[in-house]
Amino acid sequence: MRPMRKILLVVERDLRRFIQYKFLVILRTIWFGAQVAFFGLIASRMVVPELADIYFEFYIAGVVIMMLYSSSVFIGYDIFEEAEHGVFEYLLSLPVSRRELVLGRSIGGGIRSFILVGPIIAITLAIIGWANLPNLLLAFTALFLFAFGVSGMSITIAVTLKSGDHFDIFMGVLSAFIVRLSTTMYPQAFVQDASQAYAILSQFNPVTYASDLFRWGTGIERYLTMSPMPLAALIGIVIFFFLFTLVGVTFYEKRLEGGGWQ
């Protein structure tokens, strides 16, 4: 069997499993609804009245990226659930190389994030619109790479920490840093105002790149202090993707091969 076919089978398995988690999909959608209907609407009232609608749009776009990030991270939790049920050992015994297995899972994790966030992206676009189709498609491509990269990162951390509890805590802390120190919730100018150090960190953050690119694709880049074509963000996303989906694969292939997992 060709390697690509094996990777696709691993992707298929993750997608099938995800579809079986209907409850999770429903809860995530409710979470998005609550974020927009409560936090978004109320927080928009905290800014000057003439900017309330603008912040609301900015915020919704940010929530989409937060959801995409947290959904892509979910694959790491799957690994621990599988380890608990012994399924991980089963996967490691299959005629699939570690590289194919991990690459397939990264891609599967990324695609299923899009399945989950897809309807929410559609709602968001209906609310805030988009600039033009090429921009939007480029933004989507970048978001795909972002989702694959986050899934790869999640798997890398999961196989490195080897403990579900440690992973849970670590991802909580990482999320606090990576999401809060980004432009997901607030424009770069305000981050800069708060602290120069924060501003530097937020500029080297994949969540910032994804948020900026999505807003650029939707045509609300006028609220950002960035160039019209967010090339830096695009390069940042591509580097992030390669780092965790390709370089990361080699790293955890070494860890997994022959039972490094245990």
Next chain:
Amino acid sequence: MPIIHTIGLTKRFEDVVAVDKLNLSIDEGEIFGLLGPNGAGKTTTVLMLSTVIKPTQGTAKVGNHDVRTNPDAVRKLIGICFQEPKLMWVSTPWDVLNWHAKVCGLSTSERKHRVKSMLTEVNMWEHRRKRIHGLSGGMKKRVEVAKILIQRPKIAFIDEPTSQIDVVGKHKIWDMIRELRDDGSTIILATNELYEADVLSNRVGIMHKGRMLVCDTPKKLKDSILGGDIVEVQLEKAADNHVLDELKGLEEVVEIVKIRPDDLRVHLNKVEKVVPKIVNLFLNAKLSISSIRMSEPSLDDVFVHYTGLTIEEAEKKSKTK
């Protein structure tokens, strides 16, 4: 040339030596029984040979591929039926087997045919769309066994295939394992059920505390026990010490186990020669014999012979450690 060959294969988990310098040679086409109590190191051996975990020391070649340096090639040859079914609770038996067949490279028509026929064979066809979490332990085990029967790998590791399975189901699975062997698979059967190892295996290796104590055909193992024949004598009343001493004095008698004062188990050699002597001895002592039965030693006796423990005692000891 053996299809599996290990030299000094060792696995340590911190201070615990799970498998200790295992030397093993398994020929193509045989059913090799890896026998021992829980905690003997059988599953760890299977996991090392299937590249799931890495040996701490030693070498292992599976199908002439080294498990450390060429694990991908090893995985193309093997399949595992795990001791504990490895199934996600949200999946269904159909999903599990269908995906397994796909990833093992079966063509669409062959896959559909094998999945359906195997689900039917293991009496799971009706339950094929039920979630795993709604299935009983025995049903899950049958799905796990079906995976390897669908895959038909060149080398099949089968870990306690009939635990949690009823008696009728056991015989069916044993027949399927024999069919798998007849179709060309080499089978490594890890089990703590002595009878299962006896009836299925061409050769048996007995493991205890991570070490391989002995390895041969079941018949040769049984014959290797001094006093390998057994005569069980049930008397109308208890035999006194004088009679027992006289019995012990027979040159063929190796050991007398008093199950009850009137129920004796005599381990001896040359059973056909000594039985008339035993009968005469009891008749002369005015002890009526209710029943007398000759039997071969079982692998149970072999295990006791080599470890000094029954398999149940060995399991208890390993649990209390």
